[in-house]
Amino acid sequence: MHASEFSKIWHKILKDYKLHMDSNLAPSLTDAQLTVLELLQERDAMKPSDLAPHLATSPAAVTMLLDRMEKNGLIIRERDAADRRIVWVSITEIGTQETVRGLKIRSDFFAEALDPISSHNQQLLLYLMGKMVVTTTPEGSTP
Template identity: 85%
Template sequence: MHSSEFSKIWHKLLKDYKLHMDSKLAPTLTDAQLTVLELLQERDVMKPSDLAPHLATSPAAVTMLLDRMEKHELISRDRDDADRRIVWISITETGKKETERGLKIRSDFFAEALDPISSHNQQLLLYLMGKMVVTSTPEAATS
């Protein structure tokens, strides 16, 4: 088993990714905020409760994250017309611009990380990582 070697490399890559994203996204954006903005770009509007599974965090932490995002005009919150208990979150123009910037920063990180690897081996790596994700999800075990 090469799990311990894999673990060391994986943690190093994650650490490098986090440092890169934290430094390049600052001061207006965080990696978690970028995730929210990406989701909002895909879906237009979402409820705060829909975000928690994508962020692996508590509802209270999601609320705090959204508070900061609203303060920086990345998102807007609107009450549902029919049911005032429901809050809809949507991306603003500022949020769209920051999403574009953040995705470029992320893309640049991975382009640099993958640069030493041949195109063929990049495809192989993507394939193998895809196998890891599929086999590690609960849905895959039951299907």
């Protein structure tokens, strides 16, 4: 069955990716932190609760992640001037530099992984993987 073969290959790719990212981002960054920095770079500032869905983790784990990131100077957290209950997370200059470094590390991994595949087949692979992505409507149902 193709699903079993796909599963084995997919897990190997994920394992190789995680090993590559962990070893090359360390000691100043993790893959989850890179995800946060990437989001903050795109959106300037976000509430911690808005980060949780992108990290597939609990609000408590997001808080611990942000604590480590703030301690390492990657982000700053500030209370909203109008509503003190709201906390805004934004990226620092160090965080921006680490984002550039982290995205290059990620890009290098995928460039090496895709290198043996022809340009045409890379396009086909992207198309097929796009077919696998489940899109949902705002109500949470598939279109």
